[in-house]
Amino acid sequence: SFEYRLRVALGPGGDLMLTSRIRNTNADGKPFSFTFAYHTYFSISDISEIRVEGLETLDYLDNLQDRARFTEQGDAIVFESELDRIYLGTPSKIAIIDHEKKRTFVVRKGGLPDAVVWNPWDKKAKAMADFGDDEYKRMVCVEAAAIEKAITLKPGEEWTGKLELSAVPSSYYSGQLDPDRVIQDSVVPEDSVS
Numbered sequence: 173s174f175e176y177r178l179r180v181a182l183g184p185g186g187d188l189m190l191t192s193r194i195r196n197t198n199a200d201g202k203p204f205s206f207t208f209a210y211h212t213y214f215s216i217s218d219i220s221e222i223r224v225e226g227l228e229t230l231d232y233l234d235n236l237q238d239r240a241r242f243t244e245q246g247d248a249i250v251f252e253s254e255l256d257r258i259y260l261g262t263p264s265k266i267a268i269i270d271h272e273k274k275r276t277f278v279v280r281k282g283g284l285p286d287a288v289v290w291n292p293w294d295k296k297a298k299a300m301a302d303f304g305d306d307e308y309k310r311m312v313c314v315e316a317a318a319i320e321k322a323i324t325l326k327p328g329e330e331w332t333g334k335l336e337l338s339a340v341p342s343s344y345y346s347g348q349l350d351p352d353r354v355i356q357d358s359v360v361p362e363d364s365v366s
């Protein structure tokens with residue numbers, strides 16, 4: 173058995189912080205193992221136009237190919253068909269850049285080494301009962317996760333997994349891959365950036 177506690181905090185600027193704590197409450201001395209993902213869906217202008225940055229050059233398991241392992245080759249993730257991947261050993265910040273809406277979502281995480289990126293595209297969207305046929309065009313799912321290596325807790329041990337989501341106004345400058353810079357540069361006029 174286990175105890176799960178979720179702390180939800182909304183910051184003054186609208187940032188959302190989720191803190192999950194899971195404790196093994198087994199009385200019989202047995203360990204408890206689990207995998208974890210915050211299934212966060214982001215509202216975007218157009219799935220064909222956005223980029224996900226921060227996962228380039230990383231290895232991923234492809235859920236559409238029996239979790240075969242590949243290495244990301246692009247300088248950002250772009251979407252042109254169904255995609256369902258588990259990126260491994262990811263940095264603590266990932267950016268979802270929506271040029272059309274001039275908005276960047278920044279995902280910050282702790283205790284969660286992996287990141288799932290998912291969009292069902294048209295065929296799977298049609299097959300899902302709780303998902304509109306066209307809704308895949310305006311969403312992307314980026315999940316802070318611990319999947320490749322299950323977390324194992326001894327009795328009494330506790331694990332903490334944190335997620336922080338923020339939306340910042342932004343223009344996308346080609347080649348700007350660091351989410352830190354996206355935040356800092358978001359107020360800099362476009363013509364002052366080389």
Ligand SMILES: O=P(O)(O)OC[C@H]1O[C@@H](O)[C@H](O)[C@@H](O)[C@@H]1O
Pocket residue numbers: 209211235256257288290313315
């Ligand atoms: O409907 P949910 O629980 O948000 O899950 C959606 C997707 O979540 C992802 O984590 C999975 O990799 C996908 O295969 C799955 O379809």
